[in-house]
Amino acid sequence: METRITLHIVDGDMRSRAEQARTAFALGHHAEVYDDLDELLARPPQRGVLLLRQRSVDETLADLLDRLGDSGIWLPVIVCASELLLERVVSALKHGALDYLQLPLEANRLAQSLTTVMREARAHSAARQRLTYAREKIATLSRREREVLEWLAEGSSNKQIARELEISPRTVEIHRSNMMTKLGANHAAEAVRLWLEARLDHVISVPDLVEQETWLDALGERDRGETTHPARRSRPV
Numbered sequence: 001m002e003t004r005i006t007l008h009i010v011d012g013d014m015r016s017r018a019e020q021a022r023t024a025f026a027l028g029h030h031a032e033v034y035d036d037l038d039e040l041l042a043r044p045p046q047r048g049v050l051l052l053r054q055r056s057v058d059e060t061l062a063d064l065l066d067r068l069g070d071s072g073i074w075l076p077v078i079v080c081a082s083e084l085l086l087e088r089v090v091s092a093l094k095h096g097a098l099d100y101l102q103l104p105l106e107a108n109r110l111a112q113s114l115t116t117v118m119r120e121a122r123a124h125s126a127a128r129q130r131l132t133y134a135r136e137k138i139a140t141l142s143r144r145e146r147e148v149l150e151w152l153a154e155g156s157s158n159k160q161i162a163r164e165l166e167i168s169p170r171t172v173e174i175h176r177s178n179m180m181t182k183l184g185a186n187h188a189a190e191a192v193r194l195w196l197e198a199r200l201d202h203v204i205s206v207p208d209l210v211e212q213e214t215w216l217d218a219l220g221e222r223d224r225g226e227t228t229h230p231a232r233r234s235r236p237v
Contacts, residue, residue: 005029006048054081062095069132076121134198145179153192
């Protein structure tokens with residue numbers, strides 16, 4: 001039998017969480033049940049998997065995951081809901097959930113999910129910690145400093161950023177310097193990496209987005225004195 005896992009089931013519906021617990025026990029795992037996140041946070045678990053039922057009221061899923069991070073809980077999260085709405089599934093995965101299951105739980109589907117989740121748990125925990133750290137850092141930026149960071153992540157030079165924001169290149173340099181200091185970044189690639197790890201929505205409007213990961217590679221090359229990514233050479237400076 002696979003390793004016995006403790007499933008921490010957070011669901012305000014008593015019947016639903018009881019059914020989820022029975023499914024967990026039937027698979028040979030252990031289950032702890034909670035009426036809401038406050039009850040779980042009162043005794044923060046240190047191991048296992050969190051099964052969180054998503055509701056359309058109260059806190060958003062992003063806020064719930066932020067609360068877990070603030071409490072130092074980095075357990076892998078599986079979100080459950082009675083309906084699989086594409087928008088919610090995408091949002092849940094974007095904000096750090098590892099899977100999204102439909103209620104009532106189907107035993108084989110839960111077993112498959114747990115196998116995948118436990119395989120990815122360590123890397124995912126580290127990624128969630130980086131996400132929380134990056135968001136905390138970026139939250140210290142002024143709006144203008146964040147705009148400079150986002151344009152930097154798009155591969156824009158100081159002159160380009162100045163034109164987009166309608167300020168002088170010297171002012172861009174000042175905002176960029178302040179932004180780098182607040183982020184604790186020594187190089188542009190470090191600042192952009194924090195932006196990517198934070199997975200935040202843009203405050204700027206960019207008409208022709210390219211893959212940011214590709215540009216991150218280009219920034220790394222530039223910091224090492226190598227040639228800038230060819231996709232950016234044709235952009236005016």
